Amino acid sequence: MLVKDYMTRHPILIEPRKHVTDAQRVMTEAGIRHLPVVGDGKRLLGLVTRQRLAIQPHQLASLDVWEITRYLADLTVADVMVKGPDLHTISPDATLEEAADVMIRHKISGLPVVEAPGNIVVGILTETDLLIELQDLLGAVDAGWRVVMRVPDRPGEFRKLVRAIGDKGWGIMAMGSVRTPKDPKHWDLILKVRWCGREELLDVLRGIPDQEIVDLRETRPPAAGPAAG
């Protein structure tokens, strides 16, 4: 689960000399919110975001319609792009957690993926890509039973659960764990189980000492996703 596996390769790029209106048109037509600005050799110079294209309120007050139009017409991509210390990037070999961390810390929704040396743009990673990873992680793309178990914070609990299911020969296709919200003494384990029926699964889960079934539901792949095998 590295950035390079989830990023969009060959992102649409723009050159710094282009007019802002070009950037605006490209972003609207392509339905994208981040447009990396590159120089020769796809070297990253900046990033155009939707916010950067919006006219700031204080400017708006002081300009009339004609002035706004002219103001926009003169503006180049280089004038509006995010650059310098505000420009955050990630390496294709970073983990998705690292990428998420950068995005959360700086409250940004997308990162150009660049390769050293030369800061060559090789992709773009956005919130959507992270959500896709989350979806993958939770096994949402295949049909099966989604189980949440609350277990005590101590060694061996994970193994108990996996073994109980494994002994039956059923499949675990996804698994994740988070500290129980507002309860530091417990963990919530989420897993996706297949090749079994609801009742037999419940029987097995109930039989595990000290673990509590928080939720059990059947999930189907999202309509747009690939069919389950």
Place this chain on the structure above:
Amino acid sequence: MHSRPPGKIGQPVIRVDQLGIAYETRQGLVHAVREVSFEIHRGETLGLVGESGCGKSTVAYGLVNYLGRNGRIVRGEIQFQGQSLVGRSEEELRRLRGDQISMVFQDPMTSLNPVMPVGEQMAEVLTVHRAMPKDEARTRCLEMLRRVYMPDPAKVLERYPHQISGGQQQRVVIAMALLNNPALLVMDEPTTALDVTVEAAVLDLIADLRRDFDTAILFISHNLGVIARVSNRVGVMYAGELVELAAVDELFADPRHPYTQGLLRCLPRLGRSKASSLLHPIRGRVPAPDRLPPGCVFEPRCDYARQACRAERPALRALRPGHHTRCLFSDEIDAAAWAPPADEGRPAVADSRPAAAGGDPPAPILNVAGLKTYYRHPSASPLGVLGLGQTDYVKAVDNVSFAVPKGRTLGIVGESGCGKSTLIKTLIGLESPSGGRADFIGFDINRRVSQRDLAIIRELQMVFQNPDATMNPSYTVGQQIERPLRRFKIVPPAQVHAEVVRLLRAVKLDEHYYDRFPRQLSGGEKQRIGIARAFAGRPDLVLCDEPVSALDVSVQAAVLNLLMEIQREQNTTMLFISHDLSVVRFLSDDVAVMYLGQIVEIGPAEAIYAPPYHPYTESLLAAVPIPDPTVEQEPIRLEGSVPSPLHPPSGCRFHTRCPRRNLLPAGGQICETTEPPWQEAGGGHRLYCHIPLETLRGLAPVVKAQA
């Protein structure tokens, strides 16, 4: 594990809309490409197929405005990554070509600098453009060469382009094209100049790269088999227009445009034998872009044409989502119900082998035993110059034996450089043999053509790959055919003219051609004249060296049918060389497979195309591009290229590349030291290999049609 469907997400990398490209010529503006629209997404390969001159390359060059001085985009729009390419400055386009779009051409040498080592020119892409430090760049290049499965990449970096094989050159070009991680890769016939075995490996590579790098690829080829293997979607071009566009499986399973249907009908298939089929050529030929018919451009050649087709030019329209055609009647035309027009020719003819099971085969007309043709190679050592050192020989044909009975066709296949052409040249007397024996109807033909009897010359004729080379441009067609008739006194002088006309008819050309000059003929027509001339003296034996490989498929079909017909009528014996195993299968009664100057397997055609195979034959069959995406082939790929015939490997010459020697004890050590025995598989089928026949019989057929 990745849930994102490939391609299709977001905007296409490239979108071409109603593109029109014209060339300025003395006759005025020639509209070579008209109304072409398509798009290619990330990680998707669009194959563009069509016959010569249909505008495929023009589209490719148009995308990056490489059209040359006289070409220009006259209509339409090209959007690359959301921004228009039309009207961009030369400087901007140059940058784009460097950074985001790469091109690979048929001849790798057009992209390589012959006087610069491979490593240096590859590194330049990174050091100059990206200001990458030299050693970092070198590491990258090495990595990329590994990525394209280059054997011994570190050594290749030090070599000059001419010091590596054609297949390796093409890999270098592909590696170089990928160094910049382009969003769009345009490939114009990238494997056409390569041997099938090398082609197969390069095509595998292209498929891997598309997947791993998410590149959008425009892949151009005239070969439907190649297109079937690499494409996700296919566009068929005809006379400058896109006439059909569909997903690859759908295009081959359910072609809706009569031109696509016709193309598929004129291909020889591996599974079709000589006895079972006649090819169905498309009549007529592609119109020149300045002489288009008024309505549908395909109308003059279409079996379904009617009044409406002449009245308007059909637009490309969607039959269903993802399947487009430019035919008014695509919905009603049923390709399965197609029958050959009455005037096409005779139905499939019976097996030409006069002696079926039991009977004695006719006596051989050509007997070749232990034939050797060596070329003296200037020795590299200083002693060689003084005549003291050992002389090196290129053993182009080395100990070849076979016999061809009267009236049969022997097909000869093998990679380039395996000695096919030298063998034929020796038989016809253009090279002198260095040893062995060849006799033809009792005459020794070990002599050069200049010392041969006229009678033998007359009985032994040849059809060449390139008909231009053998045609005198200042003689008319009639004069070209008359020459052998007079020289060999085939008919009395008064009847020569009538005989020429008869021959013209036999090759399906009418009397009008008598007074034409070669430059007024298409490639297919020239090849027909070549055939008429070769058969004019009613020779007993005709040698054909790749006679159809320079021709378009629809023309190739007609020429193949013709060859077969005349051969049967005159009961001529034929030797037929081709690199195309489907063509050989179609035309031959017997097949010989050559490797490095030797025959490694020989026998009746149907025996060669089914187990037991010689391991080399098996690899060839695994590599043939088959124009049917549902056919599965064993993933057997040969490493490297044919070794130099100057120092052929010891033991079995194939041992350096053989994928099957591990079936023998100790990984086939014996293959390196000992020449294999000839094993008889029955019915005249022999193969030259250490692996016991029983084991070879147990191997699965390489080509599996889906049930």
